[in-house]
């Protein structure tokens with residue numbers, strides 16, 4: 001069985017917590033554990049923050065971020081696929097951008113760990129970007145397995 005949602009938000013830092021909570025609420029369809037939900041929220045937060053602070057250089061209500069989720073129920077539990085995309089400035093060198101500690105906003109208290117966190121907390125990660133056109137982060141997380149004890153029911 002499959003489930004789907006698409007959310008479009010203004011690129012405002014105020015919407016970051018809304019975005020990660022909305023994705024977490026959607027993920028309840030797959031009956032995740034609390035720690036799985038936390039991982040997903042962390043990854044979504046990093047991706048959305050990047051679109052606000054980098055793609056749109058601080059954000060703005062006229063700029064949009066799109067968050068698409070596809071949930072797949074499997075025998076083991078499920079898989080949640082998440083795509084976060086923006087139409088912002090894009091990334092010149094994606095191979096460099098994903099390296100730990102690489103940041104173009106050093107003076108801004110950025111540590112350059114966002115993509116590393118997304119890769120660590122999710123089971124799959126892909127970055128596509130075109131300079132001047134925008135960026136798309138695709139990730140997926142497998143849910144379930146043998147953790148019945150800490151399962152959350154929606």
Ligand SMILES: Nc1ncnc2c1ncn2[C@@H]1O[C@H](COP(=O)(O)OP(=O)(O)OP(=O)(O)O)[C@@H](O)[C@H]1O
Pocket residue numbers: 046050051054055056086088089090091097098102103104105109110111112113114115116135
């Ligand atoms: N959506 C985006 N649009 C344009 N550039 C981006 C985008 N996301 C990331 N980048 C570029 O990739 C770099 C690395 O991103 P990453 O999230 O790993 O680190 P950071 O955002 O700089 O720091 P941190 O996430 O630790 O606060 C950024 O500094 C920025 O140059």
Ligand SMILES: [Mg+2]
Pocket residue numbers: 046049050113114115
């Ligand atoms: Mg970041």
